[in-house]
Amino acid sequence: MNMVPTIGIETHVELNTNSKMFCNCAVVETENPNESLCPTCLGLPGALPVPNLKAIESITMLALSANCSITKNGMFHRKNYFYPDLPKNYQISQFDLPVGVNGSLEIILNETKETVEIERVHMEEDTGKSVHKGSGRIDSATSTLLDFNRSGVPLVEIVTKPVIKSSKEAVSYIEELRQLVIDLKISEGKLEKGNLRFDANISVAKESDNELGVKVEIKNMNSLRSLEKAIDYEIKRQTKLIESNEVIIQETRHWDEDKEVTSSMRSKEGSADYRYFSDPDLPNMILTDEFIDNIKKTIPTLPSQKRDKLSETGLSNSESNYLSKSEEWIYNLFLETQKLTNDTKSTFNLITGELQGQLRKAGMEKLPEWLTSEKLSEIIKMINENKISFTSGKEILTNLIQNEMSPSKYAEDNNLIQDNDSDEIAKIVKNVIDSNKEVVERVKDGEEKLVGFLVGQIIKSSKGNINPSIAKDLLLKEL
Amino acid sequence: MNVSNLSISEISNLYKNKELKPSEVYEEVFTNASLSESIIHAHLKLFQDEATEASKLSDERYEKGNPLSDIDGIPIAIKDNINLKNHETTCSSKMLSNYVSPYDATVIKKLRNNGVIFTGKTNLDEFAMGSSTENSAFGPTKNPWNPEHVPGGSSGGSAAVVSVGSAVASLGSDTGGSIRQPASFCGVVGFKPTYGTVSRYGLVAFASSLDQIGPITNSVEDAKILYNSIKGHDPLDATSIKESLVEIPTDKNAKVGVVKELMEEGISDESRKEVEKTIKLLKENGNKVVEVSLPLTKMALSIYYLIAPAECSANLSRFDGVRYGIREAGSTSYEMMENTRAEGFGEEVKKRILLGTYALSAGYYDAYYGQALKARSAITKDFENIFKEVDYLISPTTPTPAFKFGEKTENPLEMYMSDLCTIPANLAGIPAISIPTGLSKQDMPLSIQLMSPARTDSSLLEFSESIEKLLSFNQRTSLLEDMK
Secondary structure, eight states: OOEEEEEEEEEEEEOOOSBOSSSSOBOOOOSSTTOSOOTTTTTOTTOOOOOOHHHHHHHHHHHHHTTOEEOSEEOOEEEEOOOTTOTTSEEEEOSSSOSEEEEEEEEEETTEEEEEEEEEEEEEEOOOEEEEESSSSGGGOSEEEEEOTTTTOEEEEEEEOSOBOSHHHHHHHHHHHHHHHHHTTSOOOOGGGTSEEEEEEEEEEETTOSSOOOOEEEEEEOSHHHHHHHHHHHHHHHHHHHHTTOOOOOEEEEEETTTTEEEEEEESTTOOOOOOEEOTTSOOEEOOHHHHHHHHHHOOOOHHHHHHHHHTTTOOHHHHHHHHTSOHHHHHHHHHHHHHHOOHHHHHHIIIIIIHHHHHHTTOSSOOTTOOHHHHHHHHHHHHTTSSOHHHHHHHHHHHHHSOOOHHHHHHHTTOOOOOOHHHHHHHHHHHHHHTHHHHHHHHTTOTTHHHHHHHHHHHHTTTOSOHHHHHHHHHHHO | OOGGGOOHHHHHHHHHTTSSOHHHHHHHHHHHHHHHHHHHOOEEEEOHHHHHHHHHHHHHHHHTTOOSSTTTTOEEEEETTBOOTTSBOOTTOGGGTTOBOSSOOHHHHHHHHTTOEEEEEEOOSGGGOOSSSTTOTTOOOOBTTBTTBOOOSSSHHHHHHHHHTSSSEEEEEESSSTTHHHHHHHTSEEEEOOTTSBOOTTBOOSSTTTOEEEEEESSHHHHHHHHHHHBSOOTTOTTSOOSOOOOOOOSTTOEEEEEGGGSSTTSOHHHHHHHHHHHHHHHHHTOEEEEEOOGGGGGHHHHHHHHHHHHHHHHGGGOSSSSSSOOOOOSSHHHHHHHHHHHHSOHHHHHHHHHHHHHHSTTTTIIIIIHHHHHHHHHHHHHHHHTTTOSEEEEESSSSSOOBTTTTTSOHHHHHHTTTTTHHHHHHTOOEEEEEEEEOTTSOEEEEEEEOOTTOHHHHHHHHHHHHHHHTOOOOOOHHHHHO
């Protein structure tokens, strides 16, 4: 019996606006509770909400970038439910007229391009934070403290259609969305800070069934790792239930990070009635053509557009995907350097391998300004032209990270230029063969791994100035 | 000098000419309040010390010849659902009996900057829900014309203080008639401005799409002065309008429509006759008066009692005992909220929250709230169309003069009917004013209501001033004289 999992993901993205969604309070990052508050975000009697234009620009940009149709005459609704950290006991959100509908995001899964369809993109305000004492969860807490710093922070909710088929695809989608909001500069996109928070709706059905199975919502996944694990766990759990003809209950389940299991939070059978109605404190959200056009003009190169450009250089989908999710300067450095070297593979390897590694080791987040694509291509070219060894290239790079200098001059000054004169090399090869007769015999008897030892001897006696591949070729010819 | 008979502009001129001091006026209104409060209970709080201090500062400004405005030193009372910094805002509810506001409403800020003296906070029906102040958790206000009668509501306290002279003017709020109906019952002027021309920031919301702050005064001119000092776009209120006011005829060229449906069944003879009397005066003045029909106004009450409770059910959710107000213990946070709300809200408030929650519930939304929204748009359209034919509409403000205590508490529908004529203006968002016209057989005040197109507030006030002159009704309650 083949089982088909279907997954939909709801993601909340915290925008990086200076002020909150409906008041002038600063969005703050602080350990001190209740620092950034006013009558509006504290829900005091008589206080009113005024929409943050910057947030509406941000969500419009995101909806356009996710290929959504824009609702030109939208509105805010009140979502009514009681909770201690929700100051008004309703959340200002959007219901049937969200900013964006029917969009899609391209993702790369392994080497394949896939499309994740987006159902809606809507604007809402965040709640405060409950800090449960004595236990992390409300049911077993001895007391609860409330921090309203987060109350009213603008959130964008992005809901996919139930189209995702695996945990890997889900992870890939979140990575894509995260990169998108970073590139659009509308969110810090830091998962560890809760800038992106996601819930997954998972159902499993027999392949022979033509409809979706019972939907179970999973909450409390704080990282991509927990997203992947929780989905895998839940698919397994539901599959087992179906196989043993047991009933799956439509419910919300909590991902337990320590035990790596999901457990029931609440049943959806008596599901909450949020009594949505248009918020009478807020006028309709009219997005004019002019407003939308102006936003369109400010949209930077999107991750999918970056990948298209990268693929043109000959990179594979996964390599392009990697660079599209790297920092802007790495992406640009690759494109500029590749143009100069015309060698996609070496350029990709040097930048994503050696350069990023060395920078990390040196504790540097950015490239020194003198380390230009010209200098980098100089190194790559010297390696490609066998003027220096790859090892020497690495050495030059290490020094170039610390000091401004010319790679070729450095190579000359430090005797890194390889001797590519075959006669000269031939002499050395002959010497090595003569002084290692025993090893040579064993090679001839079939112990091929000893070739490496001989090559090493050749390079050693040339003080590292011989191109290893040339040395090997000559050695094999002699033998 | 009997200040109660002076208008704001007269007082202001006396101040400027140094013939009268703000502290003297304040002293007089405070004396009036001290005398009348034991009978009418119109104030929830008097700011004696603070107001005395403020009046002396105002004295100094006039002394130096630099008053802050034409209303500097005018004593004004505030309905207790409008936030005044560092004072209680109780909304006449047990729920907020201990709540002290940390901020000023926008209208308060404006008045403060103009040098107004705040005399105190006035009584109302709990959270402005009611038509008699009988729903106040702190006891009802009595009508200064006859304490056996209600002062109307919900701004009953604000109307009573102006009527009795314990403030020169007051602010009220009007969701379905809460300024005009009590003004009518107490024989004073009550003006509900165009929705969005006065900021709602700091007014504790009852039904956000209907609520509007406005003045209650002794004369139309006073209402105009007060309105001009509180109106204007407010960046803190997203529903406040940026467009400026528009003008329509205010002289004998002004054409007046009599709303047929508001002159028929349910309207007492006494109330109808006041409208007829005014029509006669208008015609004599040369104005054209025609009968018009607004059939949908008959549905106004039903529409209102879906929209207002629906909005209030969400607006009053915030009162949960978590952050402010009273708190009743419970073994879980939800139980604490439930107990707090059970204890903190009065019967009428609970009734409306339940009604609104029901109207918004899944499966009922389309039939109730959704339908009410559609009908509301239709009424608004009807008004727009009728205003293509006439400049103003005239009707009674209330179907009857002030009724007696307890007379309608047993029958909520009858109580709701007292807002029959005032509710349509709230649904359509248009300005409306109640002007006193005479006395009933029982010596209770009678009035008429005038309505005009959205954003013609200044014209409406100007036209009302001329009608007020034609009516020349200027009787006051003799409550204080009788006491002295």
